[in-house]
Amino acid sequence: METLLIYKDDVSNKFWKINVTGKVFTVTYGKVGSIGAVKTKEFESEKICQKEANKLIQSKLKKGYVGAALSAQVIKESTMTESLFWQLLETARKKGEDPEEQLEWLINNLTRRPIKDIVMFDYWFNQNYNKSYSSNLWAAAYIIMGGCSDDCFDYFRAWLLYQGKETYESIIINPEIIIPCLRDLEEEGDMPQFEDLLYIASMAYEEKTGFDEDQYYHLYEKISGDSYVEPDIELDWDEDDEEGLRKRFPKLWERYGENPLEY
Structure with missing residues (x-):
């Protein structure tokens, strides 16, 4: 009603x-x-x-x-378009070299906006984030990090999305072109994971209102009509089949198969 x-x-x-x-x-x-x-x-x-x-x-x-x-x-519709969503991520990446500083800038930017804009930022995040939930990309992440659990794959996909629209969408299609994006991480001994990005909207909401994430998720569903349902996938590769992984992604295997990124 x-x-x-x-x-x-x-x-x-x-x-x-x-x-x-x-x-x-x-x-x-x-x-x-x-x-x-x-x-x-x-x-x-x-x-x-x-x-x-x-x-x-x-x-x-x-x-x-x-x-x-x-x-x-x-009632005016939210001004948070998909284009603005990507623009905010691009701007955040320029706000210092430390991802924590960049995340803080992004949260502060969102808290100055209406609550509906915070929700719609999250909506566009989820619509794009779900595009990367594929067996093919999971196999690539497994090779890169020498293993990849459900949570690890979630954090990997968040990091990948943070690299920007063009890079993100291109790597989803062809995971082997991710190698140049990983060079800085290799030098610094870091991993391609960005867990906090998954919760940025709820953190901005909590900072703006003082209410917890449970209340935010209720609000998210009411405003966006989205319910955080991940698409179903069936893995078409076997982690014990090294030859199969090598054939699927020869460039990734050559670089990370025997020397994966690890903490």
Whole structure:
């Protein structure tokens, strides 16, 4: 259930919207034509949630709010486009040589934006991140690091995405062209992993609101319509089949097969 209300007088022109899904409702409010602020709340049961939502609606109606049908003209869409998502990552990489400093800049940038923009940054991250969840890339990561668990592959894919749109999409198609991207890591003894990038949106949300990641994930699903579901894959390679891995990626095997990147 979704209800959109507006209030207008000589000094105010604002909207208030509530969306009820199961045991959770999400309220968006602000000036007409803006993105607005967002809050979410979870209850013990769907019945209680609906009851509390109805109370809020009646309260707003008593204050002079009236129903509105054209939400697209009332609430501004998020300004966080896919293009801006990639631009922010590119800018972050220029904010110092230390990935931690770069991450801090990115979090600070996101916390200055509306909550809906933080969520949509995460949405574009996930849409692109899922593109790299493939058996082929996992085999490449296994060769590079001499082994690659589920979590390790997640962190590897986050690092890879952070290298930028063109590099990321090219390596997904042909993992062997990753070698030049790994040279600095080889010299510094680092690994191609960036775990913290996976949680950047929830960290920005927590810093902005003080609420924890559980509340953020509820909000993420309500605003984005995405539910963090990873695609299913079936590995078409065997970690014990060295010859098969060598044939699949001869250049990677030549460089890392006997001398993988390790901590």
